[in-house]
Amino acid sequence: MKTIQIFDPAMCCSSGVCGVDVDQNLVTFAADVDWAKQNGAQIERFNLSQQPMAFAENAVVKGLLERTGQTVLPVTLVDGQLALAGRYPSRDDLARWAGVQAQAAETATASCCAGGSCC
Amino acid sequence: MRSLPILWQRLVSTQGTTCPRCHGTGEEVQRAVQTLEQALKPLGIAPELQIKELDESTFLKDTLQSNQILIAGETIEHWLGGQTGSSRCCNECGDNDCRTVEVGGQSYEVIPEDLLVRAGVIAATRMLDPTLVK
Numbered sequence: 161m162k163t164i165q166i167f168d169p170a171m172c173c174s175s176g177v178c179g180v181d182v183d184q185n186l187v188t189f190a191a192d193v194d195w196a197k198q199n200g201a202q203i204e205r206f207n208l209s210q211q212p213m214a215f216a217e218n219a220v221v222k223g224l225l226e227r228t229g230q231t232v233l234p235v236t237l238v239d240g241q242l243a244l245a246g247r248y249p250s251r252d253d254l255a256r257w258a259g260v261q262a263q264a265a266e267t268a269t270a271s272c273c274a275g276g277s278c279c
Numbered sequence: 280m281r282s283l284p285i286l287w288q289r290l291v292s293t294q295g296t297t298c299p300r301c302h303g304t305g306e307e308v309q310r311a312v313q314t315l316e317q318a319l320k321p322l323g324i325a326p327e328l329q330i331k332e333l334d335e336s337t338f339l340k341d342t343l344q345s346n347q348i349l350i351a352g353e354t355i356e357h358w359l360g361g362q363t364g365s366s367r368c369c370n371e372c373g374d375n376d377c378r379t380v381e382v383g384g385q386s387y388e389v390i391p392e393d394l395l396v397r398a399g400v401i402a403a404t405r406m407l408d409p410t411l412v413k
Binding site: 185223224227228229231232242243244245246247256257 | 314317318321322358359360393396397398400401403404405407408410411
């Protein structure tokens with residue numbers, strides 16, 4: 161199983177899902193991470209405000225930040241290799257990188273709120 | 280070195296002028312390309328900017344073509360998860376509604392450098408992802 165590392169922008173907490181004005185992208189991504197982990201993916205998240213050393217000690221992330229600035233965040237590494245920068249991965253991205261079957265991703269996506277009714 | 284094609288197209292009048300919206304975006308595009316050159320060089324990717332002029336008759340067929348930016352063949356709205364909007368421009372564009380970009384709940388008439396850089400970085404890293412079906 162590949163290791164997926166997400167280097168988040170500075171956020172107030174580990175997922176950024178808190179308070180009254182929540183970014184829907186963060187909510188969706190947190191749910192996708194939970195789903196991928198439940199399907200066996202190994203995912204680590206690093207928050208710039210809480211774990212700055214993780215950014216400084218990673219040559220790929222450090223280099224991108226130095227050349228581009230924080231615009232480049234979030235950065236995703238898969239087994240240490242740059243996989244995506246500038247936006248959060250989708251559930252399909254996580255499934256593809258982790259080797260989780262796409263069928264599982266589709267089933268999970270359709271398991272709730274499908275067919276015009278919501279749970 | 281792999282190429283990251285960036286196409287920016289906008290209306291240019293018969294007098295050779297363009298509107299403030301496109302003029303401003305043009306300056307931001309130039310700055311973004313310089314930033315992307317530095318950012319992507321270690322990744323083996325080089326941005327290649329193509330600037331295209333639209334004449335009035337082409338513009339009037341589809342006004343949203345003007346001030347459109349394509350990176351690797353896709354709009355920046357695609358890369359940023361945004362949407363195309365429109366608003367009245369009132370200069371070289373006359374009474375037509377011209378292109379805006381809506382990202383994260385904000386609407387942009389002049390596309391800022393940081394959005395362009397972000398879109399370029401996303402497109403470039405997508406090019407590097409070996410698990411993506413090309």
